Amino acid sequence: MRDTKESRLLLVLLVVVAFALITMDIRGGENSPLDRPRQAAQSVFGPVEKSVAGAVDPVGNAIDAVRDSGDRSGTISRLERENETLKQQLGSKDITRNRAAELDKMLKTAGAGQYTIKGAQIIAIGAAQGFSWTVTIDAGSNDGIARDMTVINGDGLVGRVTTVGPSTATVLLANDPDFTVGTRLEKSMELGFATGQGNRPMRVQLLNGKANVHDGDRLVTFGSEAGKPFVAGVPVGRIISVDPSGGNLTKTVQVQPFVSFTKLDIVGVVVVGPRTDPRDSVLPPRPATSAKAKPKPRTTPSGTPSGGATPSDTPSGGATPDDSVQNYNVTLGDEPTPTTTSGG
Template sequence: MRDTRESRLLLVLLIAIAFALITVDIRKGEQSPMDSARHVAASAFGPVENGVAAAVDPVGNSIAAVRDSGVRHDRISRLEAENAKLKQRLGSSDRHRSRSKELDKLLKTAGAGGYGLKGAQVIGIGSAQGFSWTVTLDAGSRDGIARDMTVINGDGLVGRVTTVSSSTATVLLANDPDFSVGTRMEKSSELGFATGRGGDAMTVQLLNGKAEVKKGDRIVTFGSRNNKPFVPGVPVGTVSKVDRTAGDLTRSVNVRPFVTFSKLDIVGIVVKPPRSDPRDDVLRSKKPPKPKPAPTVTVTKTPKPSASESRS
């Protein structure tokens, strides 16, 4: 197009119209002629925009939920791990406290009887040499352990050593039917022989058939020549039943051992006997069991019927 007067007038007219439209569109409070065009665009593109938003929002929410869920899962896992460690620590502490208590009782018994001990732990049970009631200890000949040594714990007589290796020892328990030990009654000094009956029971045959024995009397070991296989004064058990049969040369009594053979853990092997017979010293150091309170019996009286009720 050539630069003529008409073309210049046309250009100025177009510029003026453009400015007029811009001014009308941005005026406040009045409807713009461009609104119709905007409405047409909104009608065309609005559903597409809403669909895209509806599709994108769940994805964003799911990503946030997964992220939050992962944080919660990690927190729960940490708490569970901490709880497991705490329970393990508490269980270990309970075990240490129990063993410490057993060791304290063992040392007290050894002190009262004057016994020189080698401490050991039960590491196995079973019939290593054909015996039905035996345990294996983690101490042997290299620890100074020898056959026929007396084995005790804080409660009393456990048994005697029967077999020894360099690092272990087998103990025949006092409740084994093949077990036998000389005994002496507390206070009366009546002599007898105790044998095992399996479980938590023993039998004592008293040499004096007329010996005065009652339920609750306590028994200790009498000891042997050269203190083998048993040292004197070790608590054996309490009389639980007395055989009243008369006319026999001996009297049989049932004895409940002080030791619970199914719960053995820390024990002591007497490697040095006492200088003198402790007799009842160890028993006196032990507190007698508390008597069980007598059961209370409630008696309910039935009220007598009145005279009117009797006539009716």
């Protein structure tokens, strides 16, 4: 519609009529003459309004969601924090349970050896004081720790104290290449010196080159004068291999330590050694070994045991199959050669 004098006059007229109708509706109240037209309009446009409202509701809900997103975000953050706290509590319970088990095992070891120990926890690892295998513990001179004290855990020898501060101390681990400790073989009492080799087994030189040793034999610390740097009887490890002697005056064996140096947590520093040498009493009991069943002889398809002599192989002169086996002379490096027997 163009802006003309007639259009302006029509607009003014419509406004006047609208005000008149509103005035009549207000004054008429419940008996308003416009009530019926309003009802008719509601019946016509009501369904349309409802449909439009239904279509617009998701948009309104989205707007409400955006408006409430701050509160929901806060709720999610709170729940995440609570979840993390629960995880930490569960983790701390596992750690506490493991530490309690380690402490119990260490106290049993200390009791068996009559060692007076000061418990400590590993708080740092690394190359301290120029050593390659060291740990730092949370106990120092204020706790009665001094240099050259033996350090153990529930499994055995951990190392020795090298430097001490007021509240911390550095421990040189037994697998360090600069670590050496006197050892004594279980039962046979053979003496030797064990040296660390890092991630490899410890190397032990036995003073007796003819010592009778076997895989599985165990060693403990021999002990030092006044118990420093090592008290006696602490489990060191078990032999896993014996190096060829080659005519040497000493015998070298490889020993797997009882302690796992990459899993250290709770340790004990021996502040007072035992009154008497505990010998082998600190070593754990050996596992029970079941008797091995004797292997049955293999049989050939015909039912004859393999390796045995058949009736056609029986030597003349009445020798039995067992006699033919016993008459073999074995020479190292040569094949068995049967001796000849007289047929008379």
